[in-house]
Amino acid sequence: MRADMTGGVAVVVGASGGIGRAVADGLVAGGGFDRVVALSRRRPDGWRGDWITADVLDEAGLAAAAADLAAMGPLRRIVVASGLLHRDDGSVSPEKSMRSLSLEALTTLFAVNAAGPALVAKHLLPLTPRHQPSLFAALSARVGSIGDNELGGWYGYRASKAALNMLIRTLAIEHRRTRPLGVCVALHPGTVDTALSKPFRSGVPDGRLFSTEQSAATLLRVIEELGPEASGGFYAWDGSPIPW
Numbered sequence: 001m002r003a004d005m006t007g008g009v010a011v012v013v014g015a016s017g018g019i020g021r022a023v024a025d026g027l028v029a030g031g032g033f034d035r036v037v038a039l040s041r042r043r044p045d046g047w048r049g050d051w052i053t054a055d056v057l058d059e060a061g062l063a064a065a066a067a068d069l070a071a072m073g074p075l076r077r078i079v080v081a082s083g084l085l086h087r088d089d090g091s092v093s094p095e096k097s098m099r100s101l102s103l104e105a106l107t108t109l110f111a112v113n114a115a116g117p118a119l120v121a122k123h124l125l126p127l128t129p130r131h132q133p134s135l136f137a138a139l140s141a142r143v144g145s146i147g148d149n150e151l152g153g154w155y156g157y158r159a160s161k162a163a164l165n166m167l168i169r170t171l172a173i174e175h176r177r178t179r180p181l182g183v184c185v186a187l188h189p190g191t192v193d194t195a196l197s198k199p200f201r202s203g204v205p206d207g208r209l210f211s212t213e214q215s216a217a218t219l220l221r222v223i224e225e226l227g228p229e230a231s232g233g234f235y236a237w238d239g240s241p242i243p244w
Helices: 018-030 059-070 103-127 155-178 212-225
Strands: 009-013 035-040 050-053 075-080 134-139 182-188 234-236
Touching (some): 009 018, 018 212, 050 059, 059 103, 075 103, 103 155, 103 182, 134 212, 182 212
């Protein structure tokens, strides 16, 4: 870990999910932080560290979580690993054509994938140090890139992640005015072996379906290499920039 990023508190939002839990474990294993805190609706299985219950769509709950975190110390890492692609009941599913669009599903996807991380930023970014490096990262997806979209489909998921990307870009501009050493980025974790991706892996090339541990390790490695000049960017698991 970079010496200028040690100390303080690391927070993983959505730590009960596959990638979120692996990121939290990776931050603990890496050392360097005074505390690693998991934020999620339920306690992650087997997690023995600090845990605060929070739902990204419950702003009152996020405000209460922020108050608890403020008492722990400055936030040096904030990773938002929450997200939604589909639901088992079929109410939310990637659309193959415009005929499948529904207001309810679109509203749900935009709420979870874009509004939720933005509300997390609203309440947690003010807890980052003003004169020390810090990093806020939200998990996006390559399919949220407008420039990279050659296949179509998946309207709601694509659009909600594109909205997240714009929110991150805009947050970064405001954040650097008071915290010039702070970084705000969107990250693409690749295709990861989680419940989110399970129904949609048939076309994944050999060697490109990552375990949660592999994905977390690559993301944390990318995070370590990003400086203030990278703030507002969108990066893949291998550190390469992704077009908007």
